[in-house]
Amino acid sequence: MTLSEARVEEGKTALAERKIVAPPRNVLFATDFSPTSESALPYATAICRRFGSTLHVTHVLSDTSLLAMTGGVDYVSMGTIYESALQEAQEKIEHMALRFEGIPHHTHVRHGLIWQNLSEIIAEKEVDLIVVGTHGRTGLGKLLLGSVAEDILRHAPCPVLSVGPKVSGRAKLPAFPAAGRDLAPIELEVRQILFATNFAHNAPAVARAAVSLAEAFHARLTLMHVFEDYTHLGSQPDLVEQGVRRLQDLLPKDAALQYPPETVLEFGPAAERILKVASAREADFVVLGARTAARAGSTHLPWTTDHQVIAQAHCPVLTVRE
Numbered sequence: 281m282t283l284s285e286a287r288v289e290e291g292k293t294a295l296a297e298r299k300i301v302a303p304p305r306n307v308l309f310a311t312d313f314s315p316t317s318e319s320a321l322p323y324a325t326a327i328c329r330r331f332g333s334t335l336h337v338t339h340v341l342s343d344t345s346l347l348a349m350t351g352g353v354d355y356v357s358m359g360t361i362y363e364s365a366l367q368e369a370q371e372k373i374e375h376m377a378l379r380f381e382g383i384p385h386h387t388h389v390r391h392g393l394i395w396q397n398l399s400e401i402i403a404e405k406e407v408d409l410i411v412v413g414t415h416g417r418t419g420l421g422k423l424l425l426g427s428v429a430e431d432i433l434r435h436a437p438c439p440v441l442s443v444g445p446k447v448s449g450r451a452k453l454p455a456f457p458a459a460g461r462d463l464a465p466i467e468l469e470v471r472q473i474l475f476a477t478n479f480a481h482n483a484p485a486v487a488r489a490a491v492s493l494a495e496a497f498h499a500r501l502t503l504m505h506v507f508e509d510y511t512h513l514g515s516q517p518d519l520v521e522q523g524v525r526r527l528q529d530l531l532p533k534d535a536a537l538q539y540p541p542e543t544v545l546e547f548g549p550a551a552e553r554i555l556k557v558a559s560a561r562e563a564d565f566v567v568l569g570a571r572t573a574a575r576a577g578s579t580h581l582p583w584t585t586d587h588q589v590i591a592q593a594h595c596p597v598l599t600v601r602e
Contacts, residue, residue: 338387
């Protein structure tokens, strides 16, 4: 291999490493047609408008949800109920799609296990970003109850944007009207991004995602670490300086940020401090790493922290899996 060829390959590798969030080519919006899930739709469409992405609107009919609707029936009746539910879902998703004029889009109605169907679509369509609405009680909306919520955040091969029930202020996009074909252009304005980390092994990848967002929107970026155990601070006064250096070292050397990034160190419960700083800085996005189930014993922000932030944040939360 010649020197010039080596440099080309090196450049391709660097580009591949940087290509984590922006620009997404394919965005998957998962819905169960509830107000909770549809609260995330304006974010999915705004992202697609800004980056020219293709939107994949997806609904999965699960046997569990069908049984919950009926209270339990025999197999003969189940077939009739399924056909009726399938037709209703297709009508709802087609009606929703009428509002996507100007946005390349596809609709998907599937039946079976939720994560299995979502993962198949993600692979088939090369999805770069998943957008979901969350209610913050038992999971990520009625579509995503219990373990399915963790399946998406811990196993999705791409970033997940969660829109929680307390999103408000400048970060809250207006809901779409219930009727009408035209979808008025909605601009996604991002001025402040908060990236919180506890330096897990994939922290550089999550940092690149936050930097990519800040670059794409010309936004200010804050890098944050929370010392949950600071009992040794008195005997190790350089811990604070070390924390600042480690945050700064996470920035890609070729980052092209419009504003110098800021660093913040906090002490106390991680979720509480992340929410406090996000609110004080009026963050438009919080960026976190999400643990995989296989690394449940890792030092990454625990699932409880991710869930608390997603459920309580006044802005959408972007999670990047290990």
